[in-house]
Amino acid sequence: MSEQGTDAARRWTLRGAHTEYVVTVPAHGRWLELVAWGPHGVGNGPSPVAYDGPVPFLTAGDAAPIEYATDADRPFTGADLVVETMTGHRRVAFGFTEAAHDPAAGTLAVTFADPVTGLRAVLRYAVPAGADVVRRWVELTNTGNEPLRLARVGTGGFCVPTPHGALLSHQWGQWAQEFQLEHVDLKHGAFTIGSSQGVPGHLHVPWLAVRDGAEPDGPAWGVAVAWTGSWEITAERDTGGLTRIRAGRRLPDGPLELPARGTLTLPEVAGAYSTDGLDGLARVWHRYQRLLAGDRLVPRPVLYNSWEATYFAVDAKSQLELARIAADLGVETFVVDDGWFVGRNDDTAGLGDWTPDPAGFPDGFEAFIAEVRGLGLRFGLWVEPECVNPRSRLYAEHPDWVYQVDGRPLTPIRNQYLLDLGRPEVADFVHSTLDGLLRRYDIAYLKWDFNRPRTEPGRAGADGPLDLDGAHVTALHRIYDQLRRDHPDVLIESCAGGGARTDLAMAGRADIFWPSDNTAPMDRLAIQHGFLHANAPHLLSSWVTDAPGIFDPRPRSLAFRFVLAMAGVLGIGADIRHWTPQQRAEAAGWISRYKEIREVVTHGEVHLIGGPDQARCAVQYTSPDGRRVVVLAWHTGRSDGPGLLPSRPVRLPLRGLAPDARYRQGDQSYSGSHLSAVGLPVQWTPTHDADLIVLDRE
Structure with missing residues (x-):
């Protein structure tokens, strides 16, 4: 009207x-x-x-x-x-x-x-x-x-x-x-x-x-x-x-x-x-x-990604060894990262030629995936479909498919060029490549990476100005939409050398974001704190690895790393072949506990408590019906002092609770008023630097 x-x-x-x-x-x-x-x-x-x-x-x-x-x-x-x-x-x-x-x-x-x-x-x-x-x-x-x-x-x-x-x-x-x-x-x-x-x-x-x-x-x-x-x-x-x-x-x-x-x-x-x-x-x-x-808002499966374990040295034997251990830990999806396709021994070649390497999978890629699936695992695959290496069959056949300015040299970043997705034939190639992989192989998870920005503002043989940025984004969104329509059961993770492709348009298309390549515990705590201010937990992919800190090298326990990764979608990226039996048993316990709380993490109301630069740092998730409260808490200070001298627990003020209600954690019962006004107590020691606390309303 x-x-x-x-x-x-x-x-x-x-x-x-x-x-x-x-x-x-x-x-x-x-x-x-x-x-x-x-x-x-x-x-x-x-x-x-x-x-x-x-x-x-x-x-x-x-x-x-x-x-x-x-x-x-x-x-x-x-x-x-x-x-x-x-x-x-x-x-x-x-x-x-x-x-x-x-x-x-x-x-x-x-x-x-x-x-x-x-x-x-x-x-x-x-x-x-x-x-x-x-x-x-x-x-x-x-x-x-x-x-x-x-x-x-x-x-x-x-x-x-x-x-x-x-x-x-x-x-x-x-x-x-x-x-x-x-x-x-x-x-x-x-x-x-x-x-x-x-x-x-x-x-x-x-x-x-x-x-x-x-x-x-x-x-x-x-x-x-x-x-x-x-x-x-x-x-x-x-x-x-x-x-x-x-x-x-x-x-x-x-x-x-x-x-x-x-x-x-x-x-x-x-x-x-x-x-x-x-x-x-x-x-x-x-x-x-x-x-x-x-309707895609459902708890995401616990995944294992092979990148930090094998890097480019991908073959059926090493991947299956990892998959067997991952399945024993309770992992639900196994993702093979970069290095699975022909010519991909390092980052200088192969990108664009999306055919499984027969040398790495001598019995065939289908047989390899079948073995992974036989372990009770879903199968996932890494791709970077918008980029191409100069040393690839695709570039040799279609050098005009990359962004370029006539007469000017190309700018390689990470030894690769960027495909001009605004060209219809390029968009068709990218879509048909991904669609073909998903139709041929039993793939339930796609990690879509993007490791370089656009540098050349031109198209080969173009006559007049073009909206290259608009054409690329429009084609990208269209391909995502087509894949979601035709393969609704496949989860897509958006990655761009970490968190370079997170925006509201992608939040409506990708199921998960990879916020950073940095998985070190204290570094990642700051990254996830910022991420959750702008993005919901179901979009936060987080891995447990053995990576040391880059910006904050203070060591943290395996428990800290697991509780941190539980703040969103739990994954593991460490070389679990080298974990001790005790570490594997601990990991299996944390994965089991995550499965008990991930429904609340996915759908719950989130309260951010303190921050990485403060004495208290936690995230509270309250179920939509208010019956369950999940608190993930981390020790942000030095780890060699707590518990050695007289001290009182850190108190985490919880939010959104019914003041007169009672909330139980094991044998301990709190009033909602106490948890809000005084706070939930957590006690840090040199060996206890993170906690997962579940409170159920009585």
């Missing part, structure tokens, strides 16, 4: 489970702006973000809480959309034309048009039932007769009231050190994170949280980008106390061309709100990602 005309009719409210998002088109009709964003009822009163006062040396739009701004609306403080005509003219100016609002479905579409260029923009919103996340995207259509150049194509702006300064939280990193949570006190000016790598990247996560500086434990607003390519988030606080977050695509290769009568749909960005700070905001994102998973 359409709503237009009176000012009252040009105001719409999108309601989530606990929140509302209220927008309006002002009387002048030039833009859509935010009225209020927060808990139910927040829009019933004066807008906390509206401003109609003086704007010296600026325009009214530079100070207004605009939802989607062209450079005519915000010429000085940053636009979301910048459009050029073929003669170089800018300043597209929109006018409101119509809107369609369906409160029951939680959707809104508001249309604007520019009479000069013929550009039309439909601003689309959706709030999924049961969520407190506002999904936003924009559809641009060139109704004119001349092409247009899009110099900036952000998806939208989110406005947050920050009268006492903006406290920004983001996650930075590098390979082996992803998801490092950090906070920035933004008094004035702008803060920008992003990626130009054609992939979300290791350096920053496409996620940002904003709180008012005077209330760090109070309301929190979050923004995330659902785009598996180059992206950008910018937060800018003005002198009037408003912080506006621009989010969407970044264009590292220059402007896009929108031909006459052409249409472009910009990526989704999402906004989240919680009254309970960063911890509550994490739960909002968790609930949303569980909705994205749909």
Whole structure:
């Protein structure tokens, strides 16, 4: 239905489970702006973000809480959309034309048009039932007769009231050190994170949280980008106390061309709100990602991955030796990593030639998989289908399939090039390769890796500018969607040299994320702490290995490593052939305990307690019915002092419990009030540095 005309009719409210998002088109009709964003009822009163006062040396739009701004609306403080005509003219100016609002479905579409260029923009919103996340995207259509150049194509702006300064939280990193949570006190000016790598990247996560500086434990607003390519988030606080977050695509290769009568749909960005700070905001994102998973949200199997045990030396004999031990431990899925295909003795050759190596599997790959399956294990396989080694049959036959600039040398990274997935024949090859493997072999798990960013901004023989980033991401998503449709029982793990490909678009397609190649205990604790602020536990793949620390080398027990890996999807990556009988028995015990709690880890409400840099560090999972509470706790300090001198237990304050209820752990019974106000006691010693505690409501 359409709503237009009176000012009252040009105001719409999108309601989530606990929140509302209220927008309006002002009387002048030039833009859509935010009225209020927060808990139910927040829009019933004066807008906390509206401003109609003086704007010296600026325009009214530079100070207004605009939802989607062209450079005519915000010429000085940053636009979301910048459009050029073929003669170089800018300043597209929109006018409101119509809107369609369906409160029951939680959707809104508001249309604007520019009479000069013929550009039309439909601003689309959706709030999924049961969520407190506002999904936003924009559809641009060139109704004119001349092409247009899009110099900036952000998806939208989110406005947050920050009268006492903006406290920004983001996650930075590098390979082996992803998801490092950090906070920035933004008094004035702008803060920008992003990626130009054609992939979300290791350096920053496409996620940002904003709180008012005077209330760090109070309301929190979050923004995330659902785009598996180059992206950008910018937060800018003005002198009037408003912080506006621009989010969407970044264009590292220059402007896009929108031909006459052409249409472009910009990526989704999402906004989240919680009254309970960063911890509550994490739960909002968790609930949303569980909705994205749909009926695929089931506890993931315990897996073993052979990479750290055998590296490239993959053959049936060594893999079956590992598989037999893994099965005895209680592992459920056995994944053969890199090195299983022809020519792959190291990382310099073979990539692209996805045929099992007959030298490594002399009885045939089918027979090998059958033996693994005969142990009661599902079978999984590592692939990196978007990349190719120069020393491969595929590259010899199709050197034009990789990204390249005519006449310029190629840039090898990890001895490989990147396939141009935007070429239909390349996308068909990648899809048919993976589809063929899944149809021919009994594969239940696919680890899809991606070990290099895009460096060359070109395509062999191309005539004119291309949207390489957009074409690659679109093809990638399409292949994922096709594989999920045709092979619904196959779990897909998204990996990109660790955590370089984690975004909301992939959270709706991949079943699991590999957050880092770093599996050392203290390093991994910091990585997972950040990860769980933006991602749900069912997406967190974590392995128990024997890896020493890179950034924090303090040793930790096997128990610590298992409890840490239980925070998400439990896996093992160590060379278990060298574990002692005592270590194997301990591992089997932990795996058995994980199977008892993984339903709660998968579906439970998560509370993050403390952190890796604090004296207490734990994660609490409470089952949806409130009957079971699982607490994973880790000792973060020196391990050579606790228990040797007088001390009291560390207390972990639990959250969301019924104060009058009783919760039992073995012979010990606690009230909910005690666990919340005083905390659950844990006692660390030199040999006891982690704990799994299960509390059942009596």
